[in-house]
Amino acid sequence: MNANEFGKVVELIGGHGMVKSLENMGIRIGTEIRKVSQQLMGGPVIVSQGNTRVAIGYGMAKRIIIEVKK
Template structure:
Protein backbone atom coordinates (compact mmCIF):
# COMPACT_ATOMS: atom_id res chain seq x y z
CA UNK A 1 0.00 0.00 0.00
CA UNK A 2 1.15 3.56 -0.56
CA UNK A 3 2.10 5.79 2.36
CA UNK A 4 -0.75 8.12 1.34
CA UNK A 5 -3.27 5.28 1.83
CA UNK A 6 -1.72 4.22 5.15
CA UNK A 7 -4.35 4.63 7.88
CA UNK A 8 -2.64 3.20 10.94
CA UNK A 9 -1.23 5.16 13.86
CA UNK A 10 1.72 2.75 14.02
CA UNK A 11 5.01 3.16 12.24
CA UNK A 12 5.65 1.75 8.80
CA UNK A 13 8.71 0.72 6.81
CA UNK A 14 9.38 2.09 3.34
CA UNK A 15 9.59 -0.81 0.88
CA UNK A 16 9.86 1.03 -2.45
CA UNK A 17 10.40 4.66 -3.38
CA UNK A 18 10.29 6.65 -6.63
CA UNK A 19 13.51 8.04 -8.05
CA UNK A 20 13.07 11.56 -6.65
CA UNK A 21 16.45 13.03 -5.64
CA UNK A 22 14.86 15.45 -3.17
CA UNK A 23 13.50 12.58 -1.05
CA UNK A 24 16.91 11.00 -0.58
CA UNK A 25 18.48 14.38 0.19
CA UNK A 26 15.84 14.82 2.92
CA UNK A 27 16.85 11.47 4.37
CA UNK A 28 14.05 9.21 3.16
CA UNK A 29 15.34 5.82 2.04
CA UNK A 30 14.02 2.31 1.47
CA UNK A 31 14.03 0.28 4.67
CA UNK A 32 13.55 3.37 6.85
CA UNK A 33 10.97 3.41 9.62
CA UNK A 34 8.60 6.40 9.41
CA UNK A 35 5.30 7.50 10.91
CA UNK A 36 2.46 9.40 9.25
CA UNK A 37 1.71 12.36 11.52
CA UNK A 38 -1.06 14.07 9.54
CA UNK A 39 -2.79 14.13 6.19
CA UNK A 40 -4.11 17.41 4.81
CA UNK A 41 -7.67 17.46 3.41
CA UNK A 42 -8.65 17.72 -0.25
CA UNK A 43 -5.61 15.87 -1.60
CA UNK A 44 -3.04 17.99 0.21
CA UNK A 45 0.35 16.77 1.41
CA UNK A 46 1.03 14.36 4.25
CA UNK A 47 3.46 15.00 7.09
CA UNK A 48 5.82 12.14 7.91
CA UNK A 49 8.12 11.94 10.91
CA UNK A 50 11.43 10.10 10.89
CA UNK A 51 13.45 10.31 14.06
CA UNK A 52 13.42 13.92 15.24
CA UNK A 53 12.45 15.42 11.87
CA UNK A 54 9.17 15.88 10.05
CA UNK A 55 8.73 16.49 6.33
CA UNK A 56 5.74 17.16 4.09
CA UNK A 57 5.30 15.01 0.98
CA UNK A 58 2.98 15.89 -1.91
CA UNK A 59 0.10 13.50 -2.59
CA UNK A 60 1.35 12.42 -6.03
CA UNK A 61 4.79 11.52 -4.63
CA UNK A 62 3.32 9.90 -1.48
CA UNK A 63 1.18 7.63 -3.69
CA UNK A 64 4.41 6.26 -5.21
CA UNK A 65 6.03 5.39 -1.84
CA UNK A 66 5.10 1.82 -0.88
CA UNK A 67 5.13 0.90 2.81
CA UNK A 68 4.48 -2.01 5.16
CA UNK A 69 3.04 -1.56 8.66
CA UNK A 70 5.24 -2.36 11.64
CA UNK A 71 3.38 -3.99 14.51
Protein backbone atom coordinates in the same frame (compact mmCIF):
# COMPACT_ATOMS: atom_id res chain seq x y z
CA MET B 1 -1.28 3.94 6.18
CA ASN B 2 -3.27 5.79 8.82
CA ALA B 3 -2.10 8.65 11.03
CA ASN B 4 0.28 7.61 13.84
CA GLU B 5 1.12 4.27 12.19
CA PHE B 6 4.73 3.22 11.74
CA GLY B 7 6.12 1.47 8.71
CA LYS B 8 9.25 0.64 6.77
CA VAL B 9 9.87 2.05 3.29
CA VAL B 10 10.14 -0.93 0.92
CA GLU B 11 10.01 0.81 -2.47
CA LEU B 12 10.16 4.27 -4.04
CA ILE B 13 8.32 4.40 -7.37
CA GLY B 14 9.47 7.19 -9.64
CA GLY B 15 12.26 8.66 -11.65
CA HIS B 16 15.77 9.47 -10.49
CA GLY B 17 14.83 13.06 -9.57
CA MET B 18 11.91 12.10 -7.38
CA VAL B 19 13.85 9.35 -5.61
CA LYS B 20 16.74 11.79 -5.03
CA SER B 21 14.34 14.38 -3.57
CA LEU B 22 12.92 11.83 -1.14
CA GLU B 23 16.39 10.63 -0.17
CA ASN B 24 17.43 14.24 0.51
CA MET B 25 14.49 14.45 2.94
CA GLY B 26 15.72 11.31 4.72
CA ILE B 27 13.19 8.92 3.17
CA ARG B 28 15.09 5.94 1.80
CA ILE B 29 14.39 2.25 1.29
CA GLY B 30 14.69 0.55 4.67
CA THR B 31 13.91 3.71 6.65
CA GLU B 32 11.21 3.53 9.33
CA ILE B 33 8.76 6.42 9.21
CA ARG B 34 5.57 7.45 11.00
CA LYS B 35 2.65 9.15 9.28
CA VAL B 36 1.80 12.17 11.39
CA SER B 37 -1.16 13.55 9.44
CA GLN B 38 -2.72 14.08 6.03
CA GLN B 39 -4.80 16.96 4.74
CA LEU B 40 -8.16 16.34 3.12
CA MET B 41 -8.68 16.18 -0.63
CA GLY B 42 -5.17 15.13 -1.63
CA GLY B 43 -3.23 17.73 0.35
CA PRO B 44 0.25 17.24 1.80
CA VAL B 45 1.17 14.28 3.98
CA ILE B 46 3.33 14.91 7.05
CA VAL B 47 5.70 12.11 8.05
CA SER B 48 8.38 11.86 10.70
CA GLN B 49 11.64 10.00 10.56
CA GLY B 50 13.58 10.17 13.80
CA ASN B 51 13.33 13.74 15.10
CA THR B 52 12.57 15.19 11.67
CA ARG B 53 9.15 15.96 10.21
CA VAL B 54 8.63 16.64 6.52
CA ALA B 55 5.61 17.53 4.42
CA ILE B 56 5.34 15.59 1.18
CA GLY B 57 2.92 16.35 -1.62
CA TYR B 58 0.13 13.81 -2.09
CA GLY B 59 1.37 12.77 -5.55
CA MET B 60 4.84 12.03 -4.23
CA ALA B 61 3.56 10.36 -1.05
CA LYS B 62 1.46 7.84 -2.95
CA ARG B 63 4.64 6.63 -4.70
CA ILE B 64 6.24 5.60 -1.40
CA ILE B 65 5.46 1.93 -0.71
CA ILE B 66 5.34 1.18 3.02
CA GLU B 67 5.22 -2.09 4.95
CA VAL B 68 3.08 -1.14 7.95
CA LYS B 69 4.21 -2.42 11.35
CA LYS B 70 1.48 -4.26 13.24
